[in-house]
Amino acid sequence: MLQEHQDTRTYPCGQCGGELQFHIGQQQLACPHCGNVQAFREATGAVEEKDLRSALRDLRTNREGAQALVAGEKEVVCQNCGGHTTFTGTLTSTKCPYCTTPIQRDDIQDAPARLPVDGVLPFRVDERAAKDKLQEWVSSRWFAPSEFKDYSSSGSFESVYTAYFTYDAQAETDYRGERGDDHTVTVGEGDDQRTETETRWRHASGRVHNTFDDVPVVANEGGLNLGYIAQLEPWPMEQVKPYSPEYVAGHLSRTYDNDVEECFDRAKQVMSSEITRTVERDIGGDHQRIHQQTTTWSGLTFKHLLLPIWLLTVNFEGSTYQVMINGATGEVVGERPYSKVKIIATVAAVIAVIVLLVLVLGR
Numbered sequence: 001m002l003q004e005h006q007d008t009r010t011y012p013c014g015q016c017g018g019e020l021q022f023h024i025g026q027q028q029l030a031c032p033h034c035g036n037v038q039a040f041r042e043a044t045g046a047v048e049e050k051d052l053r054s055a056l057r058d059l060r061t062n063r064e065g066a067q068a069l070v071a072g073e074k075e076v077v078c079q080n081c082g083g084h085t086t087f088t089g090t091l092t093s094t095k096c097p098y099c100t101t102p103i104q105r106d107d108i109q110d111a112p113a114r115l116p117v118d119g120v121l122p123f124r125v126d127e128r129a130a131k132d133k134l135q136e137w138v139s140s141r142w143f144a145p146s147e148f149k150d151y152s153s154s155g156s157f158e159s160v161y162t163a164y165f166t167y168d169a170q171a172e173t174d175y176r177g178e179r180g181d182d183h184t185v186t187v188g189e190g191d192d193q194r195t196e197t198e199t200r201w202r203h204a205s206g207r208v209h210n211t212f213d214d215v216p217v218v219a220n221e222g223g224l225n226l227g228y229i230a231q232l233e234p235w236p237m238e239q240v241k242p243y244s245p246e247y248v249a250g251h252l253s254r255t256y257d258n259d260v261e262e263c264f265d266r267a268k269q270v271m272s273s274e275i276t277r278t279v280e281r282d283i284g285g286d287h288q289r290i291h292q293q294t295t296t297w298s299g300l301t302f303k304h305l306l307l308p309i310w311l312l313t314v315n316f317e318g319s320t321y322q323v324m325i326n327g328a329t330g331e332v333v334g335e336r337p338y339s340k341v342k343i344i345a346t347v348a349a350v351i352a353v354i355v356l357l358v359l360v361l362g363r
Contacts, residue, residue, distance in 0.1 A: 009245065010104075013034065015034050015036040016031060019031070019032075020250075021251075022123075022246060022247055022248065023037070024127075043244055045242060047118050047240050047242050049168055050118070050302055050303065052260070059261055090254045091252070091253075092248075092253050114255065115256070118242070118303045119241060119242055119303055119305045119306075120240065120242075120244070120248070121235060121236070121239055122247050122308065122328075123251070123308040124308075124329075125310065125329075127159070130157075130159075130325050130327070131157070134323060134332065156311075156314075157312050158252050159251040160253070160310075161248050161252070161253040161308055161309075162218060162220050162224070162229070162307055162309050163257075163305075164217060164218055164219055164305045164306070165217050165267070165303070167212065167215045167264060167271075167300070168214065169210075170297070170298045171210040171211075171298075172208075172298070173207065173295045173296075174207050175208070175279045175283075175293040176290075176291050176292045177205070177283055177289050177290040179202055179283045180285050180286055180288065181199065181200050181202075182286040183197070183198060184198075201289070204288075210271070210274060212271050214237045214303075215271060216235060217270075218263075219256035219258045220254050222257065225335070228322065228324055232331050235326070235328060240303075243306070248306065253306060260302055275293070276293070309324050309325065309327055311323075311325075312324075312325075312334070
């Protein structure tokens, strides 16, 4: 089932010689030409957490070599048709542009200087279901130009495994601050008498504990709208499986652009915000002031995962728009242009209704 050459791999069909791809509906390798289904040996057991501190030490030693592996382009020869396929940057799985044979680049995944993939969340939403959800989302954008709604069906629509790091942590936080409790007082006399709300402030201090599990941070850049990707959460992490390269056969896949240390800085921002909310709850009262908080981190672990996204990219009137679908849950987020004509027409219609009501009620 596996052919390896030039640090790449393909999956030829044992019946017709075509290319096997990971079939989302069957969760197996399947041939789109003859329908042959071939099971693959999945890794067993749970996806293991890795110690973050030791990984950071190794990373700082090997960072230069790790970045060199994903710099520039790597050209390979397709073993099915002989055509040339180019891997650019962090791309590790693609299709031959001539015969659509799925090709994976193994030299990055196997390189000692790079962190290996620990787990993968397989696609559960197949292409037909994804397009149905996409059409529903696009059709509900009332102020999108009609041309965009039509063009969305002809844009680039790809299944992509995107690199993520997830983090676990224990946090003990000591804080000092103030608790504010509101109370009502009566001020003034006679006709000027009124009630006002005042706040009594008193010192507050203490310690809070936070446990973080699988805080996700996308590790790819290069044109992806990170704000929209964040809206695809939550991911069903309980469905993550130990990594097997067969899961990405026939789908685009990328290794990380930002390493585990760079992504941890963003994860700490998320965790620090949650810690602040915990401190505020612990202080209590109607208002809180935090003057100082000191956090001690422990139990720092991470996983390098591939998470599934259906990505629509549409070029419309000189601008690029992206719509993303969570390949496991079907959640849809994205951006689209606004039709000035539709907005003006709507505003004009509202004004006309208001004028008509004024005329009718004024009689």
